[in-house]
Amino acid sequence: MAPMAHVELLFASQTGTAEETAWELAREGRRKGFLMEPCALDDLRLEELCKVRLAVFVVSTTGQGDPPMNMRRLWQELLCATLPATLLQGLSFTVFGLGDTRYREFNYAARKLFVRLQGLGATAFWRLGLGDDQHDFGMEQELDPWSEGMWAALAEKLPPAAESDAEVRYEVEEMEQSTNGHTPPVELPEDSFWSELLAKRSLLSAEEEDVPDVWNFRLRLPPDQHYLAGDVLVVWPEMDSVLVRRFVVDTLERSLTDCIRIRPKCSSSSSPFPSRALTLEEVFSRYVDVSAMPSRHFFHVLSQHTPDELHKKKLSEFASRTLEAKDALYEYCKRERRSAAEVMWDFWTARPPLAELLSALPLLRPRRYSIASSPKWAGPGRAVGAWSLTQRPFWMPLEVSPSRALPRMLADLWGEHGLSEDLDLCVGIVDSVTRSNRQVKGLCSNFLKNAAVGSRLRCSLERGTLQLPALEVPLIMVCPGTGLSPCRALVQARHRQVQSNPLQRPKDLMFLGFRHQRADFLYGEEWDTFEAWLSVQVAFSRDHEDKKVYVQDLIEEQGPHVRRLLAENSAAEGSAFSTRSWSWHGDAGAVIFVCGRSHPMPSQVFDAFVEVLQHGGMTAEAATQRLRLMQRTQRYICDTWG
Structure with missing residues (x-):
């Protein structure tokens, strides 16, 4: 049998979704005759990337259009201005991005990587794919047609070998049960x-x-x-102990103290499991997340291991790629946020071998x-x-x-x-x-x-994305709900700055947003402490009979104060927009931090700032350009989550 055609499969993942998508592609690639072992981008050095001839990148976006943590070292190397334009001319590649259209910076990391690789001489053998988690069918709505075309284009570049059914990521060795009754301590990574x-x-x-x-x-x-x-x-x-017991004892019909050793099937792959023997209680408490929504591949694995024809038919339907199947899976799993454990309780006849089950279940992520x-x-x-x-x-x-x-x-x-x-x-x-x-x-x-x-x-x-600027730089914070977390920390640190510099008294602005003053005014007793230098504006959205009031409404109400802070030590309001570089030392006015949920608040807040600048004499286009430049120069930072 001819060796399988090797293709580099590189992922950049913040929460694990891009990594799981890379594994789904790897499994499909093996079935089509391509050898693909997912590898984090930062596990590759730039000089190693220069030797790669075929690569598929799977990249998510985090923060304000930033690359994930396990991509940032290599990304900084790729951004070096002295790199020659022919550095990667031997590389043929494609990129699939995982994004969310609720963010203005939709799939920025994937888009920027695609352009930068081309700028260094690499050639795209297939188009850029941009997955959208907000679609009813999730990422698969774009991933399926993108991957179908990608496999065909890849086969033209590198003829595949014979198909392989190797879909199991781990090998499981049954061990004798420990007799001392003590659970070994958890091995902690260096960090x-x-x-x-x-x-x-x-x-x-x-x-x-x-x-x-x-x-x-x-x-x-x-x-x-x-x-x-x-x-x-x-x-x-760690997983709830009641759920772990029910899943291991009742569902798998195993003992919590059963011991196994889990190794990656490919010796070159890293493993989330320690090399020592683990009890099933440890495995399902600390390493595998049976409370998470399963992937489409999980349904495929279950369908292969049930004697019940009705269960097999339904599981196979959920695992297929037809529009009807995607709609059925959305209604059953995504809309209801049904967990892997609940799926196995619903399809109680499906009991795959432990190695296949562990290979298909989501890992427990921090x-x-x-x-x-x-x-x-x-x-x-x-x-x-x-x-x-x-x-x-x-x-x-x-x-x-x-x-x-x-x-x-x-x-x-x-x-x-x-x-x-x-x-x-x-x-x-x-x-x-x-x-x-x-x-x-x-x-x-x-x-x-x-x-x-x-x-x-x-x-x-x-390290967080928000850093406290110098005391002379005005600060505007917009942080509804639990978005106040990093801003509370910054306010405390700013207060110590003020105490150390009594001659400097900034008049910073903070916009908080809650539902009811009597119920969820978080840390409400603390904000008066900072009144000498911080103006705290609070929107209680449900305390008004005639309308709901949000932080963006207060931004517009405080328009004159906002404009003063944005214009401090800079050109007069209403003057022509300048694209000169801005520093952290007060020559360009305030820094803006926006923290909280990703939709729809950040976009509404951005529009409120545009409106405020318009009232100061700017055109909508000039106001938007100014805020965009602030974002590019890290003076307007969104620290949000979906």
Whole structure:
């Protein structure tokens, strides 16, 4: 048999969706005779990319049109201005992007990569594909026709070998059960650590039917971990133990203590599983997410392992690519947000081998939360849940005994001497009901809510997109709902700037948005602390009988103040728009941060700023150009999520 034709399959994924899409293409490619092993873009050096002859890129977009974290190193190398225009002339490629049309920067990362590769001499053998998660059929609406044409174009470039049915990513070895009764500790990657949950509380002050629950979680980092205002905490949740027991014991008819070793089938592939033996309880608690919506491939795998003809027919229908099948799958799975576990309960006769099941199930992914506090903040909100001096911190050596008589102020010095730092997370608890009255709970938010005070959480830190500008640079923050998380941290850090520079008193603007003043005015008791330098404008959307009021309405109401901040130390209002470069030192007016849900708020806020500038004498086109330039120069930053 002729060897399979090799094609590089490179992905850039922030939350795992692009990686799963790459694996779906890899499975299909193997069936068509192409050897494709998904690899993260940052696992490839530029000099290695120069040697590649055929490549398929699968790229998602994050933030404000930014590339995902596992693409940024290679992307910076590709952007080097000194690279020759013929650097990649031997490369034939195509790109599929995963995006969301609710964002103005729809599929920016994929679009920019496609153009840059061509600019370095590479040739596209197939068109750019732009998937839209907002379509009723999801990414598959574009992925299916794009991939069909891509395989045909690829076959012309490189004749495929004989087809292969290899669709299993992992090999599973059954092991003897451990007899000591102890679960081995979780192996932590280099960049992750254990944090301690110090306190938790609901931030709602009254119950309202239309107000989602929001909680504050205070965590303590280990002594060697430090963060800045605007940073992000990455949290690895664990699956609910009741769900794990039901899935393993009742569904798979296995014991929680059964031990297996999981290895990647291809020796060159990385594995999310440790090399040691794992109990099934560990596998389905920490590594595989049976609460997530499954892929179309999952239905295909189930259809291959059921003796029931009705179940096989329905599962095969869900796995097919016809429009009728996509519509049926949308109604059954996506609209109802049905989990992989629920699918297996509905199709109880389908029981694939463990290796095939694990290869088809979604992996458990971490969740990212903007940190809602500034390091070493000693103002409002710090007293809540402060740790007791009689309680040993999780990082304190056993021979050290905290004194009951030690003043609280001395305890705070632990942080000042680099021993630990605390942080707050402001988290909306996801708990919704579908059209068919099914309850759907968010994995990580409910994991945090149910975690016991004093327990350890696996975390890591990431640099955020928001950084506090110099004190002389005006700041405008727009952050409805839990979008206030990074802005609360920046306000606390800004307050320390003001205290250190009493002769400089900025008059920054902050726009908050909630539903009811009496119910969900998050951290409402804190904002008066900053009134000497910060004007806080709050929109309570449901507290008005005649209309709903949102942050964009307040932006227009505060138009004169907004224009003063945007025009500070720059050309007079109404003057011709200038494209000169802007720095962070006040020569171009305020910096704008917009934080919160991605749709439709950011677009509406952008339009409100355009309206404000128009009232100051600009044309709509000039106002739009100015805001676009602010975005390109990182003076107007959206930190939003979908």
